[in-house]
Amino acid sequence: MGKVNTVCIASDCFCPDAGGVENHIMAVAQCLREMGKRVVVLTRYRGERVGVRYMLNGVKVYYLPLPPMPDVFSSGRVTLPTMTSFFPLFRDIVLREGVDMVHAHQAFSTLGYECLLFSQVLGIRTAFTDHSLFGFEDGSALMMNRIMEMLVSNADAIFCVSRVGRENTVLRGRLPAAKVSVMPNAVDATAFRPSPLPAQQERIVVVAIGRLVLRKGVDLLARIIPIVCARLPHVDFVIGGDGPRRVVVEEMRDRYNLHERVRLLGKVEHHDVPATIRSGHIFLNCSFTEAFCIAVLEAVSCGRVVVTTDVGGVAEVLPPTFAYYSQPDPEEMAAVLVEVVEKEKYKVDVDALHGFVASSYSWRRSTADMVDVYEKVCEDMPKRWKDKANIMAGYGPIIGFIFILAFSLLSLLSLLLSHLRPAMEVGRSIDIAEERWIEKRGKGKVGGGTATT
Incomplete structure (x- = not known):
């Protein structure tokens, strides 16, 4: 050669x-x-x-x-x-x-x-x-x-x-x-290590991390959050990332008075991403288009179940046992997220999730x-x-x-x-x-x- x-x-x-x-x-x-x-x-x-x-x-x-x-x-x-x-x-x-x-x-x-x-x-x-x-x-x-x-x-x-x-x-x-x-x-599986779910089980935390741009589904996220918060009073959201569409999330938070339940972290440095993912119970991805989506892989490597839009190549990344898929529709996606919370589908073997990523992706x-x-x-x-x-x-x-x-x-x-x-x-x-x-x-x-x- x-x-x-x-x-x-x-x-x-x-x-x-x-x-x-x-x-x-x-x-x-x-x-x-x-x-x-x-x-x-x-x-x-x-x-x-x-x-x-x-x-x-x-x-x-x-x-x-x-x-x-x-x-x-x-x-x-x-x-x-x-x-x-x-x-x-x-x-x-x-x-x-x-x-x-x-x-x-x-x-x-x-x-x-x-x-x-x-x-x-x-x-x-x-x-x-x-x-x-x-x-x-x-x-x-x-x-x-x-x-x-x-x-x-x-x-x-x-x-x-x-x-x-x-x-x-x-x-x-x-x-x-x-x-x-x-x-x-x-994904670097040594950096994205799993950890047990947060000990605080009274409140369920959903984490979303990504650039706050239209392609990443920020508008969809802003429509999902009020629906889920209305149906599940014990669910909070943590949103990491920054971008021109951040104002859409801020306006939604003001309109529905969700300041105590929706936390905006701003830009998250790459070395802080694993800890941010592990701070929640579920990872949410709302992208409208993705060729692959590394974010969902990082989340599973950290031992977190993923709720994601079924677009592009996302379905190739994870089997349905580790991720719950939905069309990019706010009502449908909110329903999937509510089901995952109510039926406690987020309670999984975190080491098994991490092991899958470590053995399948290198x-x-x-x-x-x-x-x-x-x-x-x-x-x-x-x-x-x-x-x-x-x-x-x-x-x-x-x-x-x-x-x-x-x-x-x-x-x-x-x-x-x-x-x-x-x-x-x-x-x-x-x-x-x-x-x-x-x-x-x-x-x-x-x-x-x-x-x-």
Whole structure:
């Protein structure tokens, strides 16, 4: 198999932001380090966090000083496409780090897409992981589908986090199904340990943690809570997370006078999530769309029964013995939650729940499978310029011409940079973390990390 020694992960989503994609990238990076790979992460800057930082176990992160997309389009969560101005810096980074594989994450990450395109110009192998589900009806989804099709079709390997996600990606991107692999999310079972249910049984606590955005079902949550509180006077809610839809929950709490029964925690740091989950009896997930949903897996690993919407790939994650599913309807979901409380279905063997997650989901196993795909595609002959142009020509007479023109201009720029700054003159970086920070294989903590200054 073709050997892959250095992996460059590119995405607008990364620490210190909280979310499933961010956790996925960090966990995979840690596992790659355990396997002896060098890992470089390219992401957008955040406040004063600009430049190079080292994370746990020597994961090297470039917080790039690229301008953000205007808030009207993305709330500043992705970078503004640079077309060509980022290309010289990207070339220097991949040459300096000796990158063998560039792996972009998330369908709406403009930085990830640019790095895919630049890598294909430079002849570096590429991979892409899609973490989301998109429809085929509204204009924004159609635009995202078209962009993904054009920028991912030349990638050497494509991953999805669930079988439903794989089907969705193949259809949206019109990709060959054999090219798309499933790499499920996982959870660090050593961090999400179980604990007995809270001793206080007079009041039942339902916990919900996630970004307070429309896609995560905040509006549905705000409609469920008053129904449950009216039927079950001994049930309280703890809501962790922040976002633009927090005001919806606050207004509901004011309208129904539920200040003593609905507690808003605001943003919950990742290392505080296990304790927050264990503080309750039941975990509630109200997402309208999920390709996988790590949150429900974390809850079960902590020994808590889950009540969740039956959307996307959620049903693939947990068997019905550990989770109770409902359609995203407030009355139906409230009825399911009330039944779980009244019939005390939340009283389960917490060790059995944790054992299921620990044995079924492993970041190390998923990452090892991903590296096998890396090395398998590296055995194949790299695509020639003509092959890539033929794929781009299939985008349509106008868009195909624009992409071929852009690819040609980037190729000319690459030749110019090769003349002005040959690869041999780019100093190679030293993996200073090799001796200082790499823990013994198999003993490193997977799934978290903090930056050093």
